Amino acid sequence: MNPKEWAEKIIEGDVRAASRLMRDIDDRMPWVSDVMKELYPHTGRAYIIGVTGSPGVGKSTLVDSLIEVFRKKGHSIGVVVIDPTSPFTGGAILGDRIRMQRHSTDSGVFIRSLATRGSMGGLSRSTSDILRVMDAMGKDIILLETVGVGQDEVDVVNTAHTSMIIMIPGLGDDIQAIKAGILEIGDIFVINKCEREGAERMEREIMMMLELGAKRKDGWVPKIVKTEAIKGKGIKELVEAIEEHRTFREDPEHKRKFLQKALRIELLNNLKDQISNRVLEVIGHEEGLTQAVNEIIDGKKDLYTKSEEILKQLLC
Amino acid sequence: MAGKRKIRILVAKPGLDGHDRGAKIIARGFRDAGFEVIYTGLHQSPEQIVEAxxxxxxxxxxxxxxxxxxxxxxxxxxxxxKEKGAEDIPVFGGGIIPDEDIPKLKADGILEIFTPGTKVEDVVKWVEENIHPRG
Structure with a gap:
């Protein structure tokens, strides 16, 4: 199959063709960029909603409820869910589908699980391209669930159009809410499992943090929504908040600012990847790399001189 | 590193059977062998499994x-x-399966059957030797 035919199949909505390309993106096969070039003009239409928060706060269950609501509105849905790769074995258990499996036979829903494969920002390196494939397939809305994050995994904000932070009452004191990092990136804060004690207090704390903090540059005032996802409570209000933010975000000026930041990061990442690959080619892949490392260990070269030498090799 | 395949494997429990300890242990064994394991949980219909x-x-x-x-x-x-044009995805099974059923299941296209007492590392080894991600 040539890149053009492959892309055409995906644009027609062929699930197998799309899922195979996603695999090749994840495995970083060299032919991927030729297919992506064909798909690129067909992207930019899907609305991407990021769902992030600590492990166990109910991200997958919330995504499951959102799928249901958006399907009832007649949207076709893509879902990308990310779980961690073991740093020791490289393996991963991808278990987020468990809570969404009731949608798996709905042809309007495409769920894909990804492993982080060493990425640290809450997403995998392949995420943006995989979202693009779903976009080109014609998915109206894509839900992007990050790995269960701690405090600093904020890549989602440059990938999703609306970022939701999911929290639950009873974790940590109010100082957690004034720290930097994840709490600064939410367009919408969701207090899930809100039947638990402390939900009201948590709401006040987030509100206070938002009022005390510097106003956001784009002018958006983050929303707070309380949900009990497992019972479907608060989901209607959550969808309203998402739609309100979407209207705000579709303003051409906001849209352009988002793209400027997102594409800048992606372009730099792509360049870094291509340059590392070229470097490995020039020095002779794993073997050459090991040799270079040994030279440094044995004191023949220092780290900085060796780097410069390799770069010179690349440029001539 | 560019261009490296990792084995992706779906571990699924079809039907009404509610015992997933074995499936979870196997899933973990696969993870420790460096595979990406998609685990879909209990009570899956064959349709759900194939779509996943x-x-x-x-x-x-x-x-x-x-x-x-x-x-x-x-x-x-x-x-x-087969109906979905995905018969190139091989299937193996495990669990309490009577000896007399095994040859028939294999004849119908189940690649291998593992019965109680099989070591996790033997299943891992079998996957490594018999399952080859496409080029």
Whole structure:
């Protein structure tokens, strides 16, 4: 199959063709960029909603409820869910589908699980391209669930159009809410499992943090929504908040600012990847790399001189 | 590093059988062998399993059955894979499966059957030797 035919199949909505390309993106096969070039003009239409928060706060269950609501509105849905790769074995258990499996036979829903494969920002390196494939397939809305994050995994904000932070009452004191990092990136804060004690207090704390903090540059005032996802409570209000933010975000000026930041990061990442690959080619892949490392260990070269030498090799 | 395949495997429990300890242990064994394991949980219909396998582009499906419905459910998974044009995805099974059923299931296209007492590392080894991600 040539890149053009492959892309055409995906644009027609062929699930197998799309899922195979996603695999090749994840495995970083060299032919991927030729297919992506064909798909690129067909992207930019899907609305991407990021769902992030600590492990166990109910991200997958919330995504499951959102799928249901958006399907009832007649949207076709893509879902990308990310779980961690073991740093020791490289393996991963991808278990987020468990809570969404009731949608798996709905042809309007495409769920894909990804492993982080060493990425640290809450997403995998392949995420943006995989979202693009779903976009080109014609998915109206894509839900992007990050790995269960701690405090600093904020890549989602440059990938999703609306970022939701999911929290639950009873974790940590109010100082957690004034720290930097994840709490600064939410367009919408969701207090899930809100039947638990402390939900009201948590709401006040987030509100206070938002009022005390510097106003956001784009002018958006983050929303707070309380949900009990497992019972479907608060989901209607959550969808309203998402739609309100979407209207705000579709303003051409906001849209352009988002793209400027997102594409800048992606372009730099792509360049870094291509340059590392070229470097490995020039020095002779794993073997050459090991040799270079040994030279440094044995004191023949220092780290900085060796780097410069390799770069010179690349440029001539 | 560019261009490196990692084995992706779907571990699924079809039918009404509610015992997933074995499937979870196997899933963990696969993870420790460096595979990406998609685990879909209990009570999956053959339709759900096949759709998940296609959407996730797995290299192989492992089915666990402890409740006696393997003959029907395993064959139904094979039939649906064929119907969807995905019969190139191999399927193996494990669980409480009577000896006399094994040759028949294999003849119908189940690649291998593992019975109680099989060591996790033997299943891992079998996958490594028999399942090859596409080029």
């Amino acid at each position: 396998a296609i959407q996730e582009d797995v290299d192989v499906i492992g089915l666990s059955s402890l409740a006696g419905a393997h003959n029907h459910l395993f064959r139904e998974v094979l039939r649906l894979l």
